[in-house]
Amino acid sequence: MFYYILKRILQIIPVIIGITILLFVLMYIIPEDPARLILEKGATPQALQNLREKMGIDKPIYVQYWRYIKQLAKGDLGTSYRYRRSVNSILAEHYPNSIKLAFAAIIIETIIGILAGIISAVRKYSFLDVLVTISTTILVCIPVYWLGMLLQIGLGLKLHWLPMSGMGDGSIKYYILPAITLASVSTAFVARITRSTMLDVLSNDYIRTAYAKGLSNNSVIYKHALKNALIPVVTYIGIDLGTLMGGAILTETIFAWPGVGRTIYLAILQRDAPVVIGGTIILVLIFVFLNLIVDIIYAFLDPRIRLEGGSSLDL
Amino acid sequence: MENNVSKSVVENILEVKNLRTYFYTDNGIVKAVDGVNFNLKKGETLGIVGETGSGKSITALTILGLITIPPGKIESGEIIFDGQDLLKLKINNLKHFRGNRISMIFQDPMTSLNPVFTIGNQLIESILTHQKISKKEAYQKALDLLDMVGISDKKRRMKSYPHEFSGGMRQRAMIAMAIANSPSILIADEPTTALDVTIQAQILELIDNLKNKTNSSVILITHDLGVIAKYASRVMVMYAGKPVEFASINDIFYNSIHPYTLGLIGSVSKLNEEKKERLKPIKGTPPSLIDLPKGCTFAPRCKYAIKICKESFPPSIEEESGHFAACFRAKEFLNKSLSRD
Numbered sequence: 001m002f003y004y005i006l007k008r009i010l011q012i013i014p015v016i017i018g019i020t021i022l023l024f025v026l027m028y029i030i031p032e033d034p035a036r037l038i039l040e041k042g043a044t045p046q047a048l049q050n051l052r053e054k055m056g057i058d059k060p061i062y063v064q065y066w067r068y069i070k071q072l073a074k075g076d077l078g079t080s081y082r083y084r085r086s087v088n089s090i091l092a093e094h095y096p097n098s099i100k101l102a103f104a105a106i107i108i109e110t111i112i113g114i115l116a117g118i119i120s121a122v123r124k125y126s127f128l129d130v131l132v133t134i135s136t137t138i139l140v141c142i143p144v145y146w147l148g149m150l151l152q153i154g155l156g157l158k159l160h161w162l163p164m165s166g167m168g169d170g171s172i173k174y175y176i177l178p179a180i181t182l183a184s185v186s187t188a189f190v191a192r193i194t195r196s197t198m199l200d201v202l203s204n205d206y207i208r209t210a211y212a213k214g215l216s217n218n219s220v221i222y223k224h225a226l227k228n229a230l231i232p233v234v235t236y237i238g239i240d241l242g243t244l245m246g247g248a249i250l251t252e253t254i255f256a257w258p259g260v261g262r263t264i265y266l267a268i269l270q271r272d273a274p275v276v277i278g279g280t281i282i283l284v285l286i287f288v289f290l291n292l293i294v295d296i297i298y299a300f301l302d303p304r305i306r307l308e309g310g311s312s313l314d315l
Numbered sequence: 316m317e318n319n320v321s322k323s324v325v326e327n328i329l330e331v332k333n334l335r336t337y338f339y340t341d342n343g344i345v346k347a348v349d350g351v352n353f354n355l356k357k358g359e360t361l362g363i364v365g366e367t368g369s370g371k372s373i374t375a376l377t378i379l380g381l382i383t384i385p386p387g388k389i390e391s392g393e394i395i396f397d398g399q400d401l402l403k404l405k406i407n408n409l410k411h412f413r414g415n416r417i418s419m420i421f422q423d424p425m426t427s428l429n430p431v432f433t434i435g436n437q438l439i440e441s442i443l444t445h446q447k448i449s450k451k452e453a454y455q456k457a458l459d460l461l462d463m464v465g466i467s468d469k470k471r472r473m474k475s476y477p478h479e480f481s482g483g484m485r486q487r488a489m490i491a492m493a494i495a496n497s498p499s500i501l502i503a504d505e506p507t508t509a510l511d512v513t514i515q516a517q518i519l520e521l522i523d524n525l526k527n528k529t530n531s532s533v534i535l536i537t538h539d540l541g542v543i544a545k546y547a548s549r550v551m552v553m554y555a556g557k558p559v560e561f562a563s564i565n566d567i568f569y570n571s572i573h574p575y576t577l578g579l580i581g582s583v584s585k586l587n588e589e590k591k592e593r594l595k596p597i598k599g600t601p602p603s604l605i606d607l608p609k610g611c612t613f614a615p616r617c618k619y620a621i622k623i624c625k626e627s628f629p630p631s632i633e634e635e636s637g638h639f640a641a642c643f644r645a646k647e648f649l650n651k652s653l654s655r656d
């Protein structure tokens with residue numbers, strides 16, 4: 001287990017190198033001069049040139065890249081062109097907001113998605129099953145920004161039940177609309193995955209054995225079937241958690257949520273390369289880390305999976 | 316076969332009367348079990364044999380109420396156990412019988428145990444479902460059960476998952492679960508088909524020993540006439556959902572009066588040497604259970620068939636004491652006017 005985790009952590013290094021090279025090249029191609037972003041309009045060519053030299057951006061790309069990597073190794077993500085603050089502090093300020101929103105969404109998709117999936121599997125072809133099938137189809141089809149705006153206008157603007165945007169004082173009511181919006185598609189997917197794996201699991205021989213033992217319907221479904229059915233669901237939710245952390249750009253923008261998705265989005269518009277690259281690196285790290293956690297949970301749920309390289313001998 | 320029940324001397328633990336289990340499929344009605352009658356005596360092993368698809372498993376599953384409805388439907392019948400008709404019980408009452416008074420061992424131990432729970436967990440669950448004892452006592456009981464089924468290194472085995480067991484060990488674990496609450500009836504549905512030949516005998520011996528120890532009754536479903544000859548005292552032969560002959564083991568092997576049974580026995584060479592062979596029966600294939608031929612379902616394959624056999628299904632008649640057969644020519648076999656070759 002330990003070796004497995006170590007191996008997975010070491011695998012992150014080539015991923016980071018690949019991502020940074022890609023982003024560096026992309027940002028380099030953009031014909032925008034960072035010095036002009038930083039200095040006022042009408043700055044003298046001399047002043048611009050001085051700044052470029054100071055920032056090192058007059059050097060060839062590989063020299064810049066090497067400098068960045070050395071800096072990165074020390075944990076420094078550089079300085080934002082736009083805000084002239086360290087990228088570390090900008091991200092540290094916005095990341096927690098994204099994480100909180102992502103967790104709110106995950107809670108919604110886990111609880112509602114799994115419950116809906118179980119109900120529609122257990123009561124196959126019933127009214128509830130049809131209802132779940134129709135609503136998941138709708139959720140998957142409608143665009144996220146459309147759903148977000150609909151909720152915003154309906155529950156926020158017209159009915160005044162919930163705040164329309166922003167984080168306010170960070171109380172729960174600010175989370176509800178963006179979290180629902182963010183969770184919508186995933187909830188539908190979780191419900192569908194749960195339904196199909198549950199139906200699959202329920203046709204297994206060991207379910208018949210469980211009934212033959214005299215267990216109640218609830219024990220069979222919530223103990224014997226669910227633990228087996230959850231294995232693929234947990235995988236999906238884990239990967240989704242990574243996606244939600246960085247993929248909340250649309251939702252964060254619609255609801256003016258001060259998270260990292262919106263920060264990266266604004267940074268792209270403003271050609272603020274250090275923020276884009278730094279933000280992405282953090283996203284990747286979190287993504288990889290969450291996948292590792294999912295693998296560990298997976299091994300816990302399914303005893304047949306032994307994490308390779310592990311020494312889980314029965315002693 | 317209709318009234319064999321009332322005549323029996325030894326106490327009947329189970330009586331199945333006129334049982335019909337049909338499946339309503341898109342292609343038509345599958346008459347999987349179509350008029351099954353038998354009784355099970357205390358302490359005996361009753362064998363059920365028949366080709367694949369003849370309704371043996373569905374008969375067993377119907378007894379425990381394990382048929383999925385729909386597409387299944389119990390069309391008629393009574394299953395009298397302990398003075399009650401199990402078919403009339405609500406599922407909430409029936410579950411107290413399952414795994415407690417009547418247990419079942421399934422064919423494939425590889426898939427019949429839940430892969431994500433330990434053997435100990437599944438065993439203790441069987442105990443605690445029906446006995447009001449503490450977890451600790453249940454754990455102790457589980458260890459005793461593993462002992463009884465011949466699993467050594469018990470404490471470690473309790474923590475193992477099914478995939479860490481061999482096929483034979485899993486079947487032993489299944490048996491331990493099945494006998495956890497000292498059932499009156501153990502239904503073993505082809506308990507050894509999925510196992511190595513060497514293991515098969517061990518498992519059957521184990522079931523037989525446990526039956527003798529606890530004075531319970533066993534319904535042993537198998538393809539293997541050798542197994543039946545060795546362990547059963549009476550046999551029901553099924554064909555296309557119907558029992559065609561039902562008799563003591565001796566009558567079946569030496570005095571059969573049904574052409575289908577005769578064919579089965581003829582296909583197993585040198586039974587005396589206990590050579591274990593799968594049934595490779597009579598020429599032709601069993602009929603589709605959806606479009607059953609008019610008349611005797613076996614007639615199309617029967618070399619003794621006469622005109623009447625194609626017209627109606629022969630009733631099951633007690634031709635001699637305790638020997639039932641559903642064949643228009645059974646009497647001729649019995650008085651030897653028709654030779655069995």
Ligand SMILES: Nc1ncnc2c1ncn2[C@@H]1O[C@H](COP(=O)(O)OP(=O)(O)OP(=O)(O)O)[C@@H](O)[C@H]1O
Binds near residue numbers: 367371374
């Ligand atoms: N759910 C179902 N839907 C439709 N037909 C079914 C269903 N379950 C069983 N059957 C049919 O019922 C018939 C009897 O099946 P059963 O499993 O009892 O046979 P069996 O005698 O146990 O055979 P085997 O020796 O192969 O185990 C078969 O023809 C089978 O196709």
Ligand SMILES: [Mg+2]
Binds near residue numbers: 371372373
């Ligand atoms: Mg079967």
